Amino acid sequence: MREKQALEIAKQECTALTFNDLRLRTGYSKVMPANVSLKTKFSRNVSLEIPVASAAMDTVTESRLAIELAKLGGIGVIHKNLGPEEQARHVARVKNHLNGRIRTPIRVYEDETIGDILKRREEKEYGFHSFPVISRADSTLVGIITATDFDFCGKEDMPKKALEVMTRGPRTAKSDTTLNDAYGIMREFKIKSLPLVDAQNRVVGMYVLKDVKRIMERSALTYNLDNQQRLRVAAAIGTDKEALERLEKLVAECVDVIVIDTAHGDSEPVYETLKTIKKNHPKLDVVVGNISVGDSAKRLADAGADGIKVGQGPGSICTTRIIAGVGRPQVSAVYDCARATESYEIPICADGGLVNSGDIPIAIACGAYSVMMGSMLAGTEESPGDIVFYKGRQWKRYRGMGSLSAMEQNKGSRDRYLQEESAKDRLVPEGMDGLTPFKGRLETVMHQYVGGLRKGMGYVGAASIEELRDKGEFDRITHAGLAESHPHDIEVTVEAPNYNRGRL
Ligand code: IMP
Numbered sequence: 001m002r003e004k005q006a007l008e009i010a011k012q013e014c015t016a017l018t019f020n021d022l023r024l025r026t027g028y029s030k031v032m033p034a035n036v037s038l039k040t041k042f043s044r045n046v047s048l049e050i051p052v053a054s055a056a057m058d059t060v061t062e063s064r065l066a067i068e069l070a071k072l073g074g075i076g077v078i079h080k081n082l083g084p085e086e087q088a089r090h091v092a093r094v095k096n097h098l099n100g101r102i103r104t105p106i107r108v109y110e111d112e113t114i115g116d117i118l119k120r121r122e123e124k125e126y127g128f129h130s131f132p133v134i135s136r137a138d139s140t141l142v143g144i145i146t147a148t149d150f151d152f153c154g155k156e157d158m159p160k161k162a163l164e165v166m167t168r169g170p171r172t173a174k175s176d177t178t179l180n181d182a183y184g185i186m187r188e189f190k191i192k193s194l195p196l197v198d199a200q201n202r203v204v205g206m207y208v209l210k211d212v213k214r215i216m217e218r219s220a221l222t223y224n225l226d227n228q229q230r231l232r233v234a235a236a237i238g239t240d241k242e243a244l245e246r247l248e249k250l251v252a253e254c255v256d257v258i259v260i261d262t263a264h265g266d267s268e269p270v271y272e273t274l275k276t277i278k279k280n281h282p283k284l285d286v287v288v289g290n291i292s293v294g295d296s297a298k299r300l301a302d303a304g305a306d307g308i309k310v311g312q313g314p315g316s317i318c319t320t321r322i323i324a325g326v327g328r329p330q331v332s333a334v335y336d337c338a339r340a341t342e343s344y345e346i347p348i349c350a351d352g353g354l355v356n357s358g359d360i361p362i363a364i365a366c367g368a369y370s371v372m373m374g375s376m377l378a379g380t381e382e383s384p385g386d387i388v389f390y391k392g393r394q395w396k397r398y399r400g401m402g403s404l405s406a407m408e409q410n411k412g413s414r415d416r417y418l419q420e421e422s423a424k425d426r427l428v429p430e431g432m433d434g435l436t437p438f439k440g441r442l443e444t445v446m447h448q449y450v451g452g453l454r455k456g457m458g459y460v461g462a463a464s465i466e467e468l469r470d471k472g473e474f475d476r477i478t479h480a481g482l483a484e485s486h487p488h489d490i491e492v493t494v495e496a497p498n499y500n501r502g503r504l
Contacts, residue, residue, distance in 0.1 A: 001342060001367055006474040007335045018314065018329035019359045020482050020502075022474040029461035033454035040369045040465040041347040042075050043285040043307030046232060046257050048370055049073025049224050050450055051360070051465055053349055055374035056080065056236035056261050058384060058406065058413075059398045063093035063233075065382040068442045070094065070231035072450075073222045077259050077372075078235040080412035081401070084242060088249035091235050093125075095254050098211045100179055100229025103254070105195070105206040107134045108162050110142055115158030118150070130193040132203045133166045140201040144170040146193055172197045175204040179229060182207040183216050226256060234287070236261035238415035239269035247277060257285045259309065263320065263402065263417050263430065265289045266296035271303050278304050290351055292333035294340030301344040308346055309372065310337045314353025316375040317400035320430045331366050338367020338469075355502035357452025364453075364465060365472020374398070379436035380445055387438050394438035400431020448498035 010017050040051045052074035054061045058081040066076025078090045096102065106124075108117050108131045117131065129147035134140060143166030153165060171189055173182060175196045182194050186209050196205035215229055224232045234257035235250045237243045247258060258277060260270055265288050277286050288300050289309025297308050313320045313327025321327040328336075330353040338348045347369035354360065354373055363371045377383060378398035388395045399406055406413040407427045414420045417430050439445050462468035477485070486501065 001338060001469050002471070002473075003339075004335060004366060004472075004474055006476045007332060007366060010332060010476065011336070016329040016332035017476065018331050019353060019355070019362055021329070021476055022331060022362060023358075023477055023481075023485065024361060024365055024456060024460055025473045025475055026459040027461045027471070027473075029458060031458050031461050031463045033451075033458035036454055036457045036462070037464045038073070038450065038453070041307075042234070042349065042370055043257050043287050043347055044345075045306065046075070046234075046285050047224070048075060049222055050446075051364060051368070051370040051453075052446070052449070053077060053234070053370055053372045054377050055351070055372050056234075056259060057374055057378070057399075057401055058082075058410070059396070060374055060378050060383050062384050063090040063097075064384075065377065065380065065442060066090070066094045066233050067097050067231060068382045069377075069446075070224045070233060071222065072443060072446050073224050074446075075224060075232050075234055075257070077257075077261075078233065079401070080236040080238060080246070080261065080415075081406065081410035082412070084246040084249045087235060087246065088253045089125075091233055091250055091255045092253040093127075094233035095230045097127075098215070098223070098225070098229060098231055100207070100211055100215050100225070101182075101196075102206045102208065103228060105130075105132055105203060107132050107203055108145065109134060109136050110163040110166075111136055111161050113158065114150070114153050114160050114162065114165055117145070117162065118158075128208065130206070130208060131162075132170075132195045132206065133162045134203065141170070141172065141195055141197055141203050142166070143168045144193060144195060170195060172201075173207075177207075179207070179212060179215060183212050186212065226254075230254070232256045234259050236412075237273070238262065238412060239273045240411065240415040240420050242411075243273055244276060244280075247281075251281060251284065255284075257287055257307070259287045259289070261289065261416060263290065263312070265291045265309070266293070266299060274300075274303055274305060287349065289349070291337065292328040292330075294336040297337035297340045297348070301341045301346050305346060307349060308337060308341065309349045309351045310334050310368070311351035311353065311372070314351075315400065315431070316353070316355075317398065317403065317432045317434065318352065318430065319400075319432060320402070323428065323430050331362065334363060334368050335366040356500050357449045357498055358456060360449065360453045361456030361460070361468060361472065362474075364468045365460070365474065367469060369465065369469075375436055376449065377442065377445070379439045380442040381440060382442045388435060390435060395435035396438055397433070398436040399433035400429075402430035403433040404429040405433045406431070444497075452498060 050073035287307035314330035350368035351372035
């Protein structure tokens with residue numbers, strides 16, 4: 001990545017800049033926005049189809065949003081204000097959503113009743129109806145129960161055993177069957193589920209037609225998938241006592257990335273936690289944050305972080321800079337950290353402070369591989385929480401993880417701000433609790449954000465994220481320049497779907 005003159009000069013003056021201080025310069029371009037590649041990385045081994053991650057916040061990312069975001073090519077970080085089991089369940093929902101190949105299909109025993117199976121399905125919130133049936137004696141496959149079998153079960157069939165209802169001796173395939181081959185077999189024999197078995201006829205996987213077809217027909221072209229065709233997902237942990245228990249549960253559900261989510265990533269408990277994770281799970285990618293200084297980034301890189309999250313105080317709900325007097329305007333923070341870790345090739349994620357789509361190319365041009373958004377994704381249909389009516393408009397709640405209410409309710413929040421042991425009336429919040437306009441479907445919102453990024457790349461003449469990081473050159477702008485950038489001298493009468501006046 002080239003040196004950025006505007007940021008270097010600011011640095012010499014001990015001035016730190018943020019999004020509203022800069023705009024990208026346009027340049028000669030052969031690049032059509034529709035054709036740019038948005039592929040990038042969230043961490044050393046985890047790629048993204050678009051450079052967007054969703055914040056690990058309880059009003060932003062649970063499984064519903066993480067599924068939709070991964071389908072659009074990004075990654076969701078499941079927040080940690082959930083108990084360890086519940087957080088792991090959210091991860092499992094994302095990982096099992098597509099089921100290109102189900103690694104450990106949920107099996108039922110031959111002597112379980114239909115009533116019990118349906119009850120378990122409801123309790124565990126399984127979204128599917130196909131269950132391989134196995135022998136109680138030696139766990140070998142004896143049959144399969146599918147949606148069709150359940151459809152023909154009336155109330156009087158609830159006490160019947162799986163054995164009486166299942167299809168016996170279903171067609172199976174070997175454990176190394178590829179998605180392509182599975183699709184061929186399913187079409188040839190007109191079957192919707194294909195269990196995979198080992199030499200002893202034990203179930204070692206399964207393909208389900210709906211998902212296989214979706215992937216084969218390439219409607220999944222934008223999906224962010226792991227090498228087993230499952231949607232990618234990340235999850236946050238802290239540095240508290242339960243962090244390692246949480247970690248094991250998340251790993252058991254095949255989480256792709258662990259994010260050590262703290263307000264100060266360059267601190268001793270974070271290094272200890274990173275060391276332990278790397279010792280116990282050397283192949284698991286760990287993103288660590290948050291920091292805002294190049295030296296901190298270098299220390300984390302040396303300690304083995306697979307990704308670094310930058311942002312201390314830029315968040316829309318954040319009061320850290322006001323309460324503690326610390327932090328750094330985000331563009332300079334990202335640039336400094338990216339420059340310091342250039343030789344490590346560890347992806348930097350620019351976390352917080354983005355308001356409009358134009359902030360994405362700016363964050364990338366100053367060195368980020370991806371951005372993390374809170375407020376820009378909160379208030380979508382898929383984010384947690386209900387729609388609230390206030391002053392004649394629809395809103396959703398959006399709160400900081402360090403807000404008083406979040407810390408009062410949740411240990412996960414208190415841990416992020418190092419107040420795990422504090423009594424409720426002694427908490428010192430670092431965030432606010434409020435409302436954000438209801439934004440509609442995530443897909444619609446993301447279309448605008450990604451559209452803005454593509455346009456920015458077209459203007460700069462960057463055909464890829466890598467090129468934008470390298471080529472993007474900035475002008476520092478004045479307050480007059482910023483005012484000129486926004487709509488002016490007009491009474492706006494029609495809202496645009498992609499414009500937020502923000503913090504003018
Ligand atoms: P936003 O996109 O500007 O809304 O910022 C979201 C980011 O703010 C998150 O990803 C966190 O890094 C950070 N954050 C979340 N909660 C708090 C808080 O209570 N205080 C400070 N920062 C927070």
